[in-house]
Amino acid sequence: MTGVSTAGVAGFIFGMSQCGVVCEQTGTVVTFAVEACTGPLAGQPVQTGVGVEELAMWPAVPPHWVHLPATITLTPTNPNYDGTLPGWVRHSRQIVAWGDATEPAQAWLGHIRGVLTQASQ
Amino acid sequence: MTSPTRLSVAMTDQTDLALRAHLLRDDEQEDICLATYKPSTGKTRTTGLLRTVVLPHDGEREVHGNASFTGDYVLRAATQAAANGEGIAILHSHPHGGGWQRMSTFDTDAEQSYAYLAHAITGLPLLGLTLAGDDLTWSARAWNPDGTVLWCENTRVLGRNLRVAWNDDLRPRPAVQDTQSRTVSAWGDDTQADLARLRVLVVGPGSVGLDIAQRLAATGIEHVAVMDFDDVEIPNLDRLIGATRDDAEQHRSKTEVAVRLMRQAATAQHPDMTEHDLSICELAGQQAALDYDVIFSCVDRPWPRAVLNALAYTDLIPVIDGGIGIDAFNDGTGMRNATWRTHVLRPGRPCMLCTSQLDPADIMIDKDGLLDDPTYIAGAGTHLHTQRQNVAALAASVSASQLSQFISLTVAPSDEGETGPVRFSLTTGELDHPPYTSKAQCPWEAAVAVGDERLNLTGPHPAAEQARAARAARAAAAAPEPTAPASPAPGLLRRAVRLAARLLRRHP
Numbered sequence: 001m002t003g004v005s006t007a008g009v010a011g012f013i014f015g016m017s018q019c020g021v022v023c024e025q026t027g028t029v030v031t032f033a034v035e036a037c038t039g040p041l042a043g044q045p046v047q048t049g050v051g052v053e054e055l056a057m058w059p060a061v062p063p064h065w066v067h068l069p070a071t072i073t074l075t076p077t078n079p080n081y082d083g084t085l086p087g088w089v090r091h092s093r094q095i096v097a098w099g100d101a102t103e104p105a106q107a108w109l110g111h112i113r114g115v116l117t118q119a120s121q
Numbered sequence: 122m123t124s125p126t127r128l129s130v131a132m133t134d135q136t137d138l139a140l141r142a143h144l145l146r147d148d149e150q151e152d153i154c155l156a157t158y159k160p161s162t163g164k165t166r167t168t169g170l171l172r173t174v175v176l177p178h179d180g181e182r183e184v185h186g187n188a189s190f191t192g193d194y195v196l197r198a199a200t201q202a203a204a205n206g207e208g209i210a211i212l213h214s215h216p217h218g219g220g221w222q223r224m225s226t227f228d229t230d231a232e233q234s235y236a237y238l239a240h241a242i243t244g245l246p247l248l249g250l251t252l253a254g255d256d257l258t259w260s261a262r263a264w265n266p267d268g269t270v271l272w273c274e275n276t277r278v279l280g281r282n283l284r285v286a287w288n289d290d291l292r293p294r295p296a297v298q299d300t301q302s303r304t305v306s307a308w309g310d311d312t313q314a315d316l317a318r319l320r321v322l323v324v325g326p327g328s329v330g331l332d333i334a335q336r337l338a339a340t341g342i343e344h345v346a347v348m349d350f351d352d353v354e355i356p357n358l359d360r361l362i363g364a365t366r367d368d369a370e371q372h373r374s375k376t377e378v379a380v381r382l383m384r385q386a387a388t389a390q391h392p393d394m395t396e397h398d399l400s401i402c403e404l405a406g407q408q409a410a411l412d413y414d415v416i417f418s419c420v421d422r423p424w425p426r427a428v429l430n431a432l433a434y435t436d437l438i439p440v441i442d443g444g445i446g447i448d449a450f451n452d453g454t455g456m457r458n459a460t461w462r463t464h465v466l467r468p469g470r471p472c473m474l475c476t477s478q479l480d481p482a483d484i485m486i487d488k489d490g491l492l493d494d495p496t497y498i499a500g501a502g503t504h505l506h507t508q509r510q511n512v513a514a515l516a517a518s519v520s521a522s523q524l525s526q527f528i529s530l531t532v533a534p535s536d537e538g539e540t541g542p543v544r545f546s547l548t549t550g551e552l553d554h555p556p557y558t559s560k561a562q563c564p565w566e567a568a569v570a571v572g573d574e575r576l577n578l579t580g581p582h583p584a585a586e587q588a589r590a591a592r593a594a595r596a597a598a599a600a601p602e603p604t605a606p607a608s609p610a611p612g613l614l615r616r617a618v619r620l621a622a623r624l625l626r627r628h629p
Contacts, residue, residue: 007576054485060564060576061427064485078500092501098481099474102562 009055015105028052029067029085034109036116046072046119048112051083051090059104065090066115073120091115127291127412128273130158130210130248130261131437132171133468133569134280137259139174144214144252146184151214153177153188155198157207158248161436161572163411166274169248169263170437170570172207187227188213195235199242206574208245211235218253221288222260229270236264250276258286275318277414279437279467281538283530285315285414292318300388301341308532313341316531317389320344322413324401324429326379328360328516329443329523330419334379335363336524338387338394346395346413347379348406350585352592360513372595374398398592400585401425402488407579411436415531417523418442418466422492423483428578430473433466434565435575439530440466442473443523447510457548459515462555463522464542465530468569471557476542490583518545 006014009030013023016032023032031049036042049067067090068074078092093115101107132140136156144152154176158169181194195209202209211232215222224232232249239247247264259276274291278284287294294314297305305313319342323334326347337345353361353368353375361375363382376396383394399406402424410416410432418429418440426442433440443463449456466472473479491497522543530539545552559566568575 057484057576057578060431061481061484061578064482064489076500078497092497094486095482099560099562099564 006059008058009052012050012055012058012105012108015059015103016109018103019105019109021105021109025052026085028083029088030055031067031085034112034116036119037113039117040120041072041116044121046116048116049085049088050108053083062095062098062104062108062111064092064094066093066112067091068119071121074115074118127166128261128263128271129166129168129275129277130171130250130259130273131161131168131277131279131570132259133437134278135469136171136174137257137278137280137284140212140252141257143174143176144212145216145254146214149216149254150184150186151188151216152184153182153190153211153213155190155194156210156212157198157202157205158210158245159207159570159572159574160245161411162408164405164408166412168277168411168436168572169208169210169261170572171210172570173201175201175209189231192235192238195238196242199239202245203243208243208248209239210248210250212250212252214252214254216254218251218258219255220253220258221286222251222253222258224249224251224262224270232262232264233268233270236268237266239264240266257284260286260288275414277437279439280469281530282533282536283415283439283538285319285531287315287318294318295341295343296390298341298388298390304340304388308534312532317341317343319414319531320346320412321415321417322346322348322397322410323379323417323419324348324410324425325419325421326375327357327419328511328513329445329520330417331361331363331375331379331382332517332520333417333419333523334383335386336520337527338383338389338392341388343389343391344393344395345383346397346409347376347383348397348399348401348409349375349379350398350400350582350588351375352588353378360511360516362513372592374592398589400582401428402579402582403585404577404579406585407432411438413438415527416440417527419523422487423479424487424578426473426479427481427484430466430479431565431568431575431578434468434472435568435571437468437570441523441526441530442466442478443519443526444478445511445515445519447512447515449510459512459547460544461515461519461522462542462544463519463526465526465539468566469559470539470541471559472563472565474565475560475563476555476557484578488580493584515547 016023021032023030029049033045034048035045050063054063067088070087070089074091079089084090095111143154146152156171157173158171161168161170175198177194182190198209236247250261261273261276263271274288276286295317321337323330326334334347352372353364355369364378368378380394380396397409429440432438445461448458526539542555544555
């Protein structure tokens with residue numbers, strides 16, 4: 001909680017790197033590519049993102065909004081464009097059982113993969 | 122430790138045990154050691170939170186009836202502390218002492234001589250602590266770099282019970298009042314004197330918190346505060362016992378009403394009942410909360426509960442949390458059950474996340490204001506579970522259970538402290554102890570006593586800002602029109618204008 005490497009945006013990016021995922025901060029969004037395991041997008045790397053503001057309390061508090069390019073189609077749940085990159089949409093997706101994983105970034109990846117199983121292009 | 126007025130030192134019972142194991146010797150000689158601390162800065166109080174005991178290596182201290190130590194030992198501890206953004210404390214024992222300890226000339230010289238060095242290396246004042254062997258009382262002070270001393274008003278050891286030692290010079294023992302005879306007969310004058318001096322904050326003086334606040338005042342506690350930003354409203358009146366229809370119609374704040382009721386109930390000679398018109402989610406609210414020795418959590422929203430949950434660990438302020446779940450039929454025609462539970466949050470006990478009383482995922486949507494956004498709620502599907510049922514007759518059971526936890530924590534009958542989480546089911550009448558323990562990856566157990574380096578969960582709270590603005594606007598509208606100053610006579614005004622015009626022509 002006190003080290004830069006485990007908390008906040010830097011902690012998120014470090015945790016993702018521990019999981020083999022490279023993140024890039026573009027303005028107010030941290031983006032990275034994830035492969036969906038099943039569903040219409042299975043096997044494809046999909047760009048996804050998290051708002052920097054939502055990472056301020058990482059890892060004690062997980063983000064809520066999942067940022068995706070507008071070309072990705074999801075069942076609409078309060079989608080909007082607040083704080084998104086041009087051509088992106090953020091979707092309301094509540095993560096479940098937060099706090100059970102040893103590595104929080106691993107849990108976030110699992111959450112995103114779960115979201116992407118419902119996605120299409 | 123650059124606090125405006127008041128100072129305190131706090132530690133966990135585990136730190137206390139480690140220090141006792143070193144400082145209280147079988148040969149009953151004095152001993153000495155060092156420790157590191159982090160500051161926790163409130164609005165009117167700064168607390169030094171002890172973190173790591175730095176025991177002496179061979180040759181770094183000598184025991185000879187008294188105890189002495191080398192400069193190298195201080196240097197080693199200060200360097201270690203500075204690397205972690207911490208300060209250092211010098212701790213020694215008075216094996217046959219009891220109560221708050223004074224300083225001998227020898228003690229003073231020993232601590233004073235390192236005040237400058239400790240500050241120069243760590244950037245924080247040197248703390249000095251004395252352990253009285255007879256009753257395990259800690260006394261404490263902070264040293265400015267110039268060698269002047271500032272005494273703490275108390276020391277706090279937090280475990281199953283909260284052991285608070287008071288500096289009687291700064292916080293004199295309150296006189297027992299004739300209105301308190303039945304209370305004092307339950308636990309005696311000394312316990313009453315310790316209890317009465319606690320500063321207790323009730324966050325959320327609603328159906329449960331308002332009852333708790335009044336009962337704390339009636340118990341004789343001198344400093345009880347309430348924190349909220351809401352007004353009393355008509356739908357609250359079936360639960361806010363003591364609030365009136367007039368309070369709702371006048372839009373009085375819940376804190377104003379709570380202070381009025383606490384003053385009516387208070388038995389202390391000099392009751393100090395304080396209101397904080399703030400949200401605990403605001404930085405100012407959190408800072409105000411750091412001034413208190415015990416906090417009651419009587420809020421049900423995820424965000425405020427998350428802030429309070431954190432403070433129990435990061436700042437060693439025990440938080441007594443409680444809540445009720447009323448299981449009503451979906452069609453509103455009946456009630457299936459009601460369950461209430463209470464627990465003390467502190468290091469060594471599971472936090473709200475570990476007991477599943479708080480879903481961290483809910484914190485962000487509460488912080489974003491989405492729980493108050495009808496459009497969002499309508500589009501959110503099934504993941505939002507808002508519960509509005511509340512019953513005054515059952516809320517009293519929650520406040521009773523939270524107050525029992527408070528007495529167990531602070532009075533510790535038969536030396537038994539707080540009992541851990543408890544849960545009561547109305548339909549079965551069973552009280553059980555849910556077998557929760559802290560998860561290995563609990564972020565708050567990993568952040569014990571980090572103080573001002575805590576992860577910041579606070580932020581602007583628009584609902585609180587809007588409530589205060591609305592109250593201020595109503596107050597302004599209700600204030601009498603200021604009397605206009607008398608207008609100068611028309612002739613006088615014309616003469617003044619002519620004079621000004623002449624002056625401008627001369628001095629364009």
